[in-house]
Amino acid sequence: MLQEPDASLAFLTSAEAEGHLGGSCVVIVRTRGEFARWLREPAPGVEWLQVEGLLPDQEAWAMAAQGTSKVPLDVILTDPATEFSGLYRLVDARIVRSVRVTMPAAPGFLKAVRLAASLQLPVRLLPGQPSAEALAELTEAAHFYLHDPMVETPVEFFHSLLAGLRGTETGTLWTMLEEDPLVFARAEAQRPRDFVETHLARLIEQGAECAACRWQKVCAGYFKWPDPAYTCAGVKQLFASIESAADEIGRDLASRESGAS
């Protein structure tokens, strides 16, 4: 039986990426040396560099602001509440190449979201299974994204969710957050390619609240991983607040169009 070619994006360590001939990939860099090597000569097929643990390294960011390569960067924060001020080191780098910031929705993350927004850095927010405290902060972050006029760059997943609720085809939350193994082959996640489909099917089969959830299509069981017993009440309210904003946009546009006709 013919096998479909693997079109997913491979996430490779620096060593794995050397000599990689299998198509598009993301290179994970964790040292200044690795960062320098892939900034200097990104190689065809490298879509972006995922930069881990280097935010405090001023020299690394001076390097990222130089040179002719334009390879984009995804800068990973692990503790946004303490690391946030280091985002100022990205100011020059973001002039010469696309730079995004990824962070977990850990307590205090809103500080990093605010500063990233003020520096026009797009944000990818990984909500995981948020605690009540994190949910409160996520709600505040969503409000900030939706209403603060200083926000000019996307904050995912709010941005794609809003677009999806306005009718754009954006896929599931797994896709929006680049965690669907069918498309994004992250080795550390250790999930099979058909994970999203089978995970949701299992949840429904087991009678999880997903079966009757109005957000099933967009969420696809995202918030039921890794603990299927996680209660989604707070997350549903978050979705509802973004839906409310989408409806408001729709009403405003409709009233303008009817005023113009």
Next chain:
Amino acid sequence: MSDRVFSVILLPTAECNVACDYCFEDKEPHRLSMVMLPLLTRQLLDHLEHEGIEECEIYWQGGEAMIMGPAWFAEAGRLMDTAASTRGRRFKHYLQTNLISYSPVWNEVLRSMFGGSLGTSMDYPNLHRKLFAGGAEAYTRLWTDRLREAVAAGIEVGVIAVLHRGSLEAGPERFYRYFTEELGLKSFQVNTPFPGGPAKAVAADFDLDKSVLAQFLAGLFDLWMERGLDAGVALGPFDALIHHFTGAPARLPCIWKENCSNQFISVDSKGTVAQCDCWVTSYPESFFGNVFRDASLTEMLRKSPARQQFVERPKHLVEHEDCLPCRYLSICHGGCPVRTYSALGTMLAKDPDCEVYKAVFGRAEAHGRALLRRRLLTGVAKPGFQPAPGRPVAVAVR
């Protein structure tokens, strides 16, 4: 090549031909020698190459830059531009002058080296810019004559006005009309003052009540929106703020950059390197090094402990001041380090003019929204307002 901008505020001399009584600069008699210029140029080009930057803006200031004479500048420009071209780089030159020494002999170099434009300064009312013999009124008469001569010769002139108590007492209406009607200017800029350098008695005239200053600036903003915006008058920094709040590319002044240390340095006639002209003329403790003695400008900037304070400042502010939750963080970033240092003795605090800036930003935001609404309702893509022609991003205080 990158889109990064690198600027150098270059002071070929600290000598001056006038006696402004609030000037804080140390006017030591010294001039940049043509013999040293190739070394300075090489250091700059080495740095541009290392950083992958194609173009460097040179803001020639002083002291009084025109003391050097047009022939000196013509030769300096030729030397620097030739060296840059050889290495695939470009210098773009801007001249800031008190205009007192201007005459037609300057026109050729102004056109060839400075793009047919220059920047100058005048306050309203002028109480503090003075000639050595003749005082403020004589200065104003002479400067106005020079301005009219330059404009008649086709030189584009931008004027910086520093606010003092007299300005606030005169009020926005008289202030605005002086520059636009009496002088007939199409481009000018207002700066807030700061008490740089050693204490002077006259500094009190520049120690402005923040609420009165905020009120003045708000009033001036409203006036400009009403009369100047559609008439093609560029008034900095209001025009840049309107660009920002209407979604157009905006080049905000240096006091509101994310971190000025990323974008420019100042070099004086002796090769001393510091953050900007305000620092290099007044605060030796802030010097980064010397471009004629240090082997590499890049290494100097990388290793200088004094510069590291500038680099760390915005991080410190979002951790310790109330800047992070501020609605206007994205266009302010804690304001100007030298304004902070001169008022508080430390740069690790937010700009003392914070509340003034917020008042101006608030006004700009309201006007910007109204403009956008107007465009949406009328279908007009852009009102009769053009961005100000390449005004220097570095703000000359004087």
